Amino acid sequence: MAKENKQKYHHGDLRTALINATIEMINQQGVSSITMRNLSEWVGVSRTAAYRHFDDKSALLTATAIEGFRQFSEALRVARLDESKDEITRFRMMGQAYINFAIENAAYYRLMFGDTVIQENEKLRATCDDAFRELLMIIELLQEVKAICCDDPKNQAIYIWSLMHGLSSLVIDNKLQADVELKELMVFIDHQIHKSLSD
Amino acid sequence: MAKENKQKYHHGDLRTALINATIEMINQQGVSSITMRNLSEWVGVSRTAAYRHFDDKSALLTATAIEGFRQFSEALRVARLDESKDEITRFRMMGQAYINFAIENAAYYRLMFGDTVIQENEKLRATCDDAFRELLMIIELLQEVKAICCDDPKNQAIYIWSLMHGLSSLVIDNKLQADVELKELMVFIDHQIHKSLSD
DNA sequence: CACTTAATGTTGACACGGTCTACTTAAAGA
DNA sequence: TCTTTAAGTAGACCGTGTCAACATTAAGTG
Numbered sequence A, B: 001m002a003k004e005n006k007q008k009y010h011h012g013d014l015r016t017a018l019i020n021a022t023i024e025m026i027n028q029q030g031v032s033s034i035t036m037r038n039l040s041e042w043v044g045v046s047r048t049a050a051y052r053h054f055d056d057k058s059a060l061l062t063a064t065a066i067e068g069f070r071q072f073s074e075a076l077r078v079a080r081l082d083e084s085k086d087e088i089t090r091f092r093m094m095g096q097a098y099i100n101f102a103i104e105n106a107a108y109y110r111l112m113f114g115d116t117v118i119q120e121n122e123k124l125r126a127t128c129d130d131a132f133r134e135l136l137m138i139i140e141l142l143q144e145v146k147a148i149c150c151d152d153p154k155n156q157a158i159y160i161w162s163l164m165h166g167l168s169s170l171v172i173d174n175k176l177q178a179d180v181e182l183k184e185l186m187v188f189i190d191h192q193i194h195k196s197l198s199d
Numbered sequence C: 001c002a003c004t005t006a007a008t009g010t011t012g013a014c015a016c017g018g019t020c021t022a023c024t025t026a027a028a029g030a
Numbered sequence D: 001t002c003t004t005t006a007a008g009t010a011g012a013c014c015g016t017g018t019c020a021a022c023a024t025t026a027a028g029t030g
Helices: A014-029 A036-043 A057-080 A087-104 A107-111 A122-144 A152-172 A182-197 B014-029 B037-045 B056-081 B089-104 B106-113 B122-144 B153-172 B182-198
Strands: none
Touching: A014 A036, A014 A057, A014 A107, A036 A057, A036 B089, A057 A087, A057 A107, A087 A107, A087 A122, A087 A152, A087 A182, A107 A152, A122 B089, A122 B153, A152 A182, A152 B182, A182 B153, A182 B182, B014 B037, B014 B056, B014 B106, B037 B056, B037 B089, B037 B122, B056 B089, B056 B106, B056 B122, B089 B106, B089 B153, B089 B182, B122 B153, B153 B182
């Protein structure tokens, strides 16, 4: 009874609907395509309805970015916790998961890491830190099992993060030369990582 | 005689003036502050004058990004060609120059690497490749003098670029935790690079 | 259950910004 | 000097973010 697809005056959960619509739209047409008006129409609500849930457009985008970091962390976590694999393999899979997320959700990823959003937002900060912590945890695990050397794990995690973020960004923003083979490149980088993190 | 600061009907070199104004404005207030109208006023010209030199706003931004890559390449080149230093030191200085440029020109850097600009633009592609080639050349030099191992230099250059770009982006977009000491971090990363590129 | 209140949505209005069109000015060439 | 064309201007239009005032309904209270 609760849910009817007939248009009721009250939407039910407009907030999440708007965020989901933003995600979908952003991945299909990029951030610049997102308009409060488009979005509202998509969700089937009047143009200013969103303002009951978000201070302004950038607050909506920020909320969307937060949701992005949640999904992102989740993707990393899944790889990290795959008990059927050994630690090194899981680490490698996390790297793959990272790049995959960025490529499959290019505009979404850009939004998350870009400056369109409200940088000072606490939740954004927190969910972003969560994602970072996924990297940190696998690093710590690798240290525990003596798979990598015992430098400061935080530094190691930032190093890996920079590498992954840089590579992902260059790829999705089309900065690498056309003849670069991503797969081959990944193998190379994987190799560099293991050299640099080993004793 | 040629130059008079009195306002003449014809500006003289509006194109460059607009690009310079964009650079200044972007570094002071960010991309979002840039409007054709602001810009025109800043340069002392009517709101649509820019359209005699650029197809539209994104063409202007693209031209600005191209100029950005020129300056960026130049900054890298200066470090690369500093003959008073040995090769490894020059390599290290290029890394420092990279990060410095990004930090001192955060919004400008974002514009260059972001998707606001017209990605398909040939000149942009070319000047971006020039910057990449700076990295490639120092890598090749390092190989010549046997300072690093002889893997595919292009892969090595992309690896370094990813690392630098990722780190710069994380820093300027404020994604690293507040307690991270950039200087100390740079030392660590420098160390990782040398480990990974050595034989 | 009737009544009040707060939450949620709607419409109208406004200002800002990108950009098209038609017009003006002046530089350059014939 | 006359013509052509590059460079600049003003007006107008439409899309967009967002405020204010109003409408509807859910929720809470006696």
